[in-house]
Amino acid sequence: xxxxxxxxxxxxxxxxxxxxxxxxxxxxxxxxGASWYLLSSFQRLLFFAFELHIFLKLFKKxxxxxxxxxxxxxxxxxxxxGIFVYIVFYLITYCxxxxxSWVNTTVPILLSCLILQQFTxxxxxxxxxxxxxxxxxYQESARTAKKRLLYSxxxxxxxxxxxxxxxxSQEQALYRFIITGVxxxxxxxxxxxxxxxxxxxxxxxFSDIFLNLGTFIEEWNNSFALTILDNYVQWIVLGILFVxxxxxxxxxxxxxxxxFLNQKENYYExxxxxxx
Numbered sequence: 001x002x003x004x005x006x007x008x009x010x011x012x013x014x015x016x017x018x019x020x021x022x023x024x025x026x027x028x029x030x031x032x033g034a035s036w037y038l039l040s041s042f043q044r045l046l047f048f049a050f051e052l053h054i055f056l057k058l059f060k061k062x063x064x065x066x067x068x069x070x071x072x073x074x075x076x077x078x079x080x081x082g083i084f085v086y087i088v089f090y091l092i093t094y095c096x097x098x099x100x101s102w103v104n105t106t107v108p109i110l111l112s113c114l115i116l117q118q119f120t121x122x123x124x125x126x127x128x129x130x131x132x133x134x135x136x137x138y139q140e141s142a143r144t145a146k147k148r149l150l151y152s153x154x155x156x157x158x159x160x161x162x163x164x165x166x167x168x169s170q171e172q173a174l175y176r177f178i179i180t181g182v183x184x185x186x187x188x189x190x191x192x193x194x195x196x197x198x199x200x201x202x203x204x205x206f207s208d209i210f211l212n213l214g215t216f217i218e219e220w221n222n223s224f225a226l227t228i229l230d231n232y233v234q235w236i237v238l239g240i241l242f243v244x245x246x247x248x249x250x251x252x253x254x255x256x257x258x259x260f261l262n263q264k265e266n267y268y269e270x271x272x273x274x275x276x
Contacts, residue, residue: 003136003139006135006136006139006140007135007136007139008058009055009058009059009131009132009133009134009135009136010132010133010136010154010158012054012058012132013128013129013132013133013158014158016047016051016128016132017128017129017158017162020043020044020047020124020128021162021165021166023043024040024043027039027043033106033109034106034108034109034112034113037109037112037113037116037117038112038116040117040120041112041116041117041119041120042120044117044120044121044123044124045120045123045124047124047128048120048123048124048127051124051127051128051132052064052067052127055067055127055131055132055135059135059139067127067131067197068197068198069196069197069198070196070198071195071196072194072195072196072199072254073194073196073198073199073202074199075193075194075196075199075254076190076191076193076194076196076198076199076200076203077199077202077203079189079190079193079194079199079248080186080187080190080199080200080203082186082240082241082244082245083186083203083206083207083241085237085240085241086207086237086238086241087206087207087210087211089229089233089234089237090210090211090214091210091213092229093226093229093230093233093234094213094214094217094226094230095213095214095217097221097223097225097226097229098217098220098221098223098226098230099217099219099220099221100217100218100219100220100221101217101218101219102216102217102218103216103217103218104218105216110216113212113215114209114212114213115209118205118208118209118212119205121204121205121208122201122202122203122204122205122208123201123205125159125204126187126191126197126200126201126204127197127201129155129158129159129162129184129187130155130187130188130191130197130200131191131197133151133154133155133158133188134151134155134188134191134192136151137151137192138195143253145249145250145251148189148192148193148249148250148253149246149249149250151188151192152185152188152189152192152245152249153185155184155185155187155188156181156182156184156185156188157181158184159180159181159183159184159185159187160176160177160178160179160180160181160182160184161177162180163176163177163179163180164176164177164180178238179238182238182241182242182245183204183207185242185245186241186242186244186245187200187203187204188200188249189245189246189248189249190203190248192249192253193248193249193251193253193254194253194254195253195254
């Protein structure tokens with residue numbers, strides 16, 4: 001049964017996102033270039049620290065290690081490995097075939113935009129849109145495939161909507177909603193399968209480095225190949241990633257670390273009792 005108290009992370013995540021966007025809009029007219037990327041990164045880091053504190057208190061977590069740990073990290077990267085296929089597609093389609101000329105920019109702007117901002121984005125967005133949104137699943141006694149699909153779908157809707165609100169047209173909003181929604185779905189399935197925040201955050205950070213290269217393309221080469229790849233092949237690749245995400249969500253997730261500890265404690269307790 002859906003319990004509101006177990007899913008307070010969902011309205012909280014939406015609220016944090018709304019406040020973040022409001023503050024960013026108020027600040028953006030006064031900053032530009034590397035200074036904006038630095039300020040934006042600092043804002044993400046502040047929100048991450050604040051939200052992490054709220055999460056630990058609200059859901060009565062013992063320590064930060066219950067959220068940020070390396071357990072199942074490699075398994076999480078493996079579950080989201082389809083993302084690397086899309087990255088290759090993106091580089092070939094837009095950065096090689098599509099890019100006719102690039103913006104003449106500076107190293108500080110490139111580093112602050114592609115590294116620092118994307119690193120803090122991976123941390124903040126995965127905490128907000130995956131950890132908070134999906135915590136209700138981990139409050140359930142029966143963690144079924146249907147529930148994993150449900151929470152992944154909620155992540156799809158909220159993550160897609162969060163990136164669509166700043167669009168300049170309905171067509172662009174729908175495009176961004178679907179594209180980012182699929183990414184949100186995939187990150188959620190990785191998190192729900194492994195309970196590894198760091199795996200989802202790393203995949204988010206790593207993919208964003210390459211997916212933001214397009215912002216530095218000054219002029220596009222409107223060729224037939226680009227048209228086919230952009231209008232048709234892109235959706236096929238995204239569809240494949242989405243299907244992989246569904247498969248990951250349906251698969252039995254990796255056993256929880258606390259459960260393993262409990263089994264280990266019971267095992268040693270049994271040995272002690274037999275000796276007694």
